[in-house]
Amino acid sequence: MEDLETQQYLLDLQGYLVVENALSADEVATLNALFNQQQLPPPGKAQRFGSAPDGPGFLQWGKPFCDLLDHPKIMPILRARLGDCFRLDRLYGMYMKAGMKRGRLHADYGAMSPIANSVQGEYFHFPKHEITDGFMVVAWSLTDAGPDHGGFCCIPGSHKSHYRLPQKIFDAPEESPYVIIPHAPAGSAILFTEALTHGTSAWTAAHQRRSLLYKYCVSQTAWRPKRVQPPTHTALTPRQQILFRGPAEPHRHFPSLFEGFE
Numbered sequence: 001m002e003d004l005e006t007q008q009y010l011l012d013l014q015g016y017l018v019v020e021n022a023l024s025a026d027e028v029a030t031l032n033a034l035f036n037q038q039q040l041p042p043p044g045k046a047q048r049f050g051s052a053p054d055g056p057g058f059l060q061w062g063k064p065f066c067d068l069l070d071h072p073k074i075m076p077i078l079r080a081r082l083g084d085c086f087r088l089d090r091l092y093g094m095y096m097k098a099g100m101k102r103g104r105l106h107a108d109y110g111a112m113s114p115i116a117n118s119v120q121g122e123y124f125h126f127p128k129h130e131i132t133d134g135f136m137v138v139a140w141s142l143t144d145a146g147p148d149h150g151g152f153c154c155i156p157g158s159h160k161s162h163y164r165l166p167q168k169i170f171d172a173p174e175e176s177p178y179v180i181i182p183h184a185p186a187g188s189a190i191l192f193t194e195a196l197t198h199g200t201s202a203w204t205a206a207h208q209r210r211s212l213l214y215k216y217c218v219s220q221t222a223w224r225p226k227r228v229q230p231p232t233h234t235a236l237t238p239r240q241q242i243l244f245r246g247p248a249e250p251h252r253h254f255p256s257l258f259e260g261f262e
């Protein structure tokens, strides 16, 4: 594993970072066994499962899913990006079977934001009142994903772009050498900023895609007015409980996730 300074540098540079072996094979097996117990419909039309804030989502499936909320291999990297005070904004899983098609490239913030009104080919000035940063996703691979299989895809560095994605790349991302599918074997965590142009590539592997997405934001922001509900069968640690708080000013009205927890 890279040291924190390198992780921080790479995440800032690329807009995403893969932490391989963040989970042991045993931990992955436990999560997969709990997943299997849910008896979800086979992946098809729906690609998502266990979404919240419609309740606690897949956090209700057991402690191993809650343990990922503040995983020690991930927290220092999130801190480097979001500071000491951040919240769990939402979560969901993605599952796919062979033959399932790609999604559209998108970004929630910056020039590619759906509300930016940016024009292709024209320099876009990030307006002062709009968020361009501060939302991070940690996507845990429960099965192997990568260039040979499919899964998460992105354009490295695109979170910094002042230009809207050219239509040619939007129309055929699978033909563009600038759209990559990071190698993310089972047990990896892919961290990415929601300002990165990213999406879902077609799934071609015989095995199922399984990915758990935990979405965090700086404490003073929120995506939806609804809050993720804590699970009812697992006792959360005091640190995990902080992640379920409503939006508030960091430090003044929202406690640090690090002071006293390290």
Ligand SMILES: O=C(O)CCC(=O)C(=O)O
Pocket: 094, 137, 139, 151, 152, 153, 198, 199, 200, 201, 211, 213
């Ligand atoms: O992992 C993926 O397939 C992409 C998911 C996505 O677009 C997102 O979380 O915003």
Ligand SMILES: [Fe+2]
Pocket: 106, 198, 199
């Ligand atoms: Fe997305």
